[in-house]
Amino acid sequence: xxHYKFKGLIAAPFTPMDPRGDLNIDLIPELANxxxxxxxxxxxxxxxxxxxxxxxxxxxxxxxxxxxxxQEDDFKVIALIASNSLKEGQELAEFAAETGLYGMAIxxxxxxxxxxxxxxxxxxxxxxxxVPSLPVYYYHIPALSGVNLSMYEFLKKANDIPxxxxxKYTAPDLYDFRKCLTYQxxxxxxxxGMDETLIAAMAMGAQGGVGSTYNYAAxxxxxMMEAFxxxxxxxxxxxxxxxxxxxxxxxxxxxxxxxxxxxxxIGLDCGEFRPQVGGIEDEDTFREDLHSIDFNRYASMSWExx
Numbered sequence: 286x287x288h289y290k291f292k293g294l295i296a297a298p299f300t301p302m303d304p305r306g307d308l309n310i311d312l313i314p315e316l317a318n319x320x321x322x323x324x325x326x327x328x329x330x331x332x333x334x335x336x337x338x339x340x341x342x343x344x345x346x347x348x349x350x351x352x353x354x355x356q357e358d359d360f361k362v363i364a365l366i367a368s369n370s371l372k373e374g375q376e377l378a379e380f381a382a383e384t385g386l387y388g389m390a391i392x393x394x395x396x397x398x399x400x401x402x403x404x405x406x407x408x409x410x411x412x413x414x415x416v417p418s419l420p421v422y423y424y425h426i427p428a429l430s431g432v433n434l435s436m437y438e439f440l441k442k443a444n445d446i447p448x449x450x451x452x453k454y455t456a457p458d459l460y461d462f463r464k465c466l467t468y469q470x471x472x473x474x475x476x477x478g479m480d481e482t483l484i485a486a487m488a489m490g491a492q493g494g495v496g497s498t499y500n501y502a503a504x505x506x507x508x509m510m511e512a513f514x515x516x517x518x519x520x521x522x523x524x525x526x527x528x529x530x531x532x533x534x535x536x537x538x539x540x541x542x543x544x545x546x547x548x549x550x551i552g553l554d555c556g557e558f559r560p561q562v563g564g565i566e567d568e569d570t571f572r573e574d575l576h577s578i579d580f581n582r583y584a585s586m587s588w589e590x591x
Contacts, residue, residue: 288420288450289361290474291493294507295327296320296500297334299545300348302556308344309556310351316500316553317355323503323585326493327361328352329390329453333429334497334544337367338395339559346380353384361387365424366412369394375415388420390453393432402434406443413446421448426455426478437464440473453478453495454486463489480506481532484525487513501547502531505583530578537574538565546571551584 298316301309320328330352331337331345340348349364356362364381366389368374374391381389391409399405413421423443427433436452443449454462455478466475466489477486480496483506499506509524535543542562545555550572557564565571575581 288474291326291476293326293493294499294503295329295476295493295495296325297329297332297495297497298500299548299555300331300335300340304556306559308347310347312555313351314355319553319585321360324507325499325503326359327363329363329495332365333426334541336558336562337365339561342373342377345377349381349384349386353386356387363388363390363422365390365392367392369396371411374412378412378416382416382419388422390422390424392424393430395430398431402438402442405434405439409443409449410446413448417448419448420450422451422453424453435461437461437468440465440468444469450474451476455479457482459485459489462486466490481529484509484513484521497544498528498531501551501585502583503585527583531580534574534578538571543571550575
């Protein structure tokens with residue numbers, strides 16, 4: 286399959302919730318507009334940041350339908366297909382294809398865990414087969430999925446899947462990442478998924494990245510990538526250090542859940558995560574931490590929907 290290779294940033298957007306914990310679909314146009322105005326090239330929806338595993342099948346479909354309305358030629362939308370049920374995953378994949386979404390990503394089952402590249406390729410083959418025209422990525426995030434296999438060995442077993450186009454690589458193994466990137470003359474689109482080490486992946490050849498902090502700190506990464514490509518490594522390193530400070534604040538306030546408070550800070554209130562994730566304990570301290578790292582200097586701007 287001839288496919289597009291991303292050269293830039295894709296945001297993993299938050300799923301907006303209202304005070305009752307229901308979807309707030311009305312906010313999605315404004316979220317998408319903010320990403321586009323900040324030079325983000327696409328959205329990776331209902332993933333980890335989008336708490337896709339906490340959504341019902343109907344809610345996932347509602348999110349796909351809402352984000353499809355924001356898709357453009359230069360702003361592509363990829364939906365994560367995450368389910369312990371292969372049949373349910375196939376149903377959601379078919380819905381994404383029928384809706385006209387650009388692509389999908391596959392998360393492996395996270396209860397009965399797959400333990401070999403052969404079994405993983407078989408699972409991805411069956412899920413991809415129902416949508417032969419849809420570009421498919423594999424989502425490698427062993428810290429959350431519990432499936433920690435060599436992606437290079439996976440590609441060797443999965444290279445007969447015609448619509449498998451790449452991997453969202455959210456793991457620190459740059460050795461394996463580079464092997465995947467150069468496999469079969471750089472056939473696959475390898476998207477780096479760890480914002481805090483983006484320039485390390487770029488040094489290995491990464492052209493694109495998918496991340497949550499791109500929702501609210503896109504200017505930082507755009508400037509960092511430009512500096513790297515211009516050969517100004519010291520500037521790129523300094524900006525990566527700022528990214529690390531942002532991630533440190535994120536981790537200090539509970540990790541992924543604190544991301545919605547970054548969004549609230551830039552004027553896009555996505556509500557709270559559902560109870561299994563929850564919210565931060567001290568919002569005043571969070572705001573103080575943002576001030577201490579001069580976060581506003583690199584924060585994304587939000588625009589009202591036109």
